[in-house]
Amino acid sequence: MFCPFVHEMKNKSETTPALAIHGGAGTILRSELTQERAAYYEEALSIALKAGKRVLTNGGNALDAVVEAVRVLEDSPMFNAGRGAVLTHEGGHELDASLMDGAMGRAGAVAGVSRIANPVLLAKEVLEHSEHVLLCGSGAENFADQRGFTFVDRDYFFEPYRFRQWQEALVLDRVQLDHTSEKKFGTVGAVARDASGNLAAATSTGGMTNKRYGRVGDTPVVGAGTFADDWVAVSCTGHGEFFLRNVVAHEVAARVRLAGVDVETASHDVVMKVLKAQGGEGGLISIGKEGPPIMVFNTPGMYRGWWIEGELEQVAILGD
Numbered sequence: 001m002f003c004p005f006v007h008e009m010k011n012k013s014e015t016t017p018a019l020a021i022h023g024g025a026g027t028i029l030r031s032e033l034t035q036e037r038a039a040y041y042e043e044a045l046s047i048a049l050k051a052g053k054r055v056l057t058n059g060g061n062a063l064d065a066v067v068e069a070v071r072v073l074e075d076s077p078m079f080n081a082g083r084g085a086v087l088t089h090e091g092g093h094e095l096d097a098s099l100m101d102g103a104m105g106r107a108g109a110v111a112g113v114s115r116i117a118n119p120v121l122l123a124k125e126v127l128e129h130s131e132h133v134l135l136c137g138s139g140a141e142n143f144a145d146q147r148g149f150t151f152v153d154r155d156y157f158f159e160p161y162r163f164r165q166w167q168e169a170l171v172l173d174r175v176q177l178d179h180t181s182e183k184k185f186g187t188v189g190a191v192a193r194d195a196s197g198n199l200a201a202a203t204s205t206g207g208m209t210n211k212r213y214g215r216v217g218d219t220p221v222v223g224a225g226t227f228a229d230d231w232v233a234v235s236c237t238g239h240g241e242f243f244l245r246n247v248v249a250h251e252v253a254a255r256v257r258l259a260g261v262d263v264e265t266a267s268h269d270v271v272m273k274v275l276k277a278q279g280g281e282g283g284l285i286s287i288g289k290e291g292p293p294i295m296v297f298n299t300p301g302m303y304r305g306w307w308i309e310g311e312l313e314q315v316a317i318l319g320d
């Protein structure tokens, strides 16, 4: 069941630093969300939000802020990215991440890495220290090795909950987007605007439970799961195949840049009209040159947090 919801904050039009994060969208039902569970997620979101905010308030740029927020989310076992990544069909982990610096038009991404604790840091390394945009699998890990990254072993990602989820998916022979019982898409992401008005976006995921054949979703694909230019920065979460086919992050940016549509309308229309019409569940966060971050999703909930300079940080889970 779709539950349309757009979260927006009005009356903020200055080009003040601002940040939004997400920890995935999905069928997060009030009846299943105990106070304790909600508090646990809210705290994890709040820690990541503060980390990104700290970069901005210390005069850091938007790219560093989104990387820091996503790195902290990757370190949490609560989200399907980094440490909490879901298991593949073979019982391993294949992690994807991407990021884009709107001011310089630079992008970096990695797909299918299995021994890197923070794929977003490797994606940043690709952006800064390679002539390429997207590196995958063993090639990406060779690059990581050359750049002095530390490798983690399989146990680093081991979470008993993820193991049970994988076993269920194997029995049902089903490729699941995070856990289907909740229909939660646990990818994490961040968008930011710094004091100079520069925009950036980053996204990281473990993909789908029981995925095989080297399946890659939208997250590491610049333009699909992540995009930033001088007008808008976008980070997506949801059923990756729909986000790939609709090149969602770039679709939002194209509407803003070419059609002169405002960020809120563009974000809303792509998620609530284009994706929804196709049954593509998920959501996105976006931020423009001015104004508040936008958070829109066509599922009942999306783990999210936002901050604008001069205001308190806020986190939310459900759509109402």
Ligand code: ASP
Binding pocket: 024, 080, 177, 178, 184, 185, 186, 187, 205, 206, 207, 208, 216, 217, 218, 219, 236, 237, 238, 239, 240, 241, 243
């Ligand atoms: N978009 C991700 C993928 O399809 C999944 C998610 O957002 O949780 O790999």
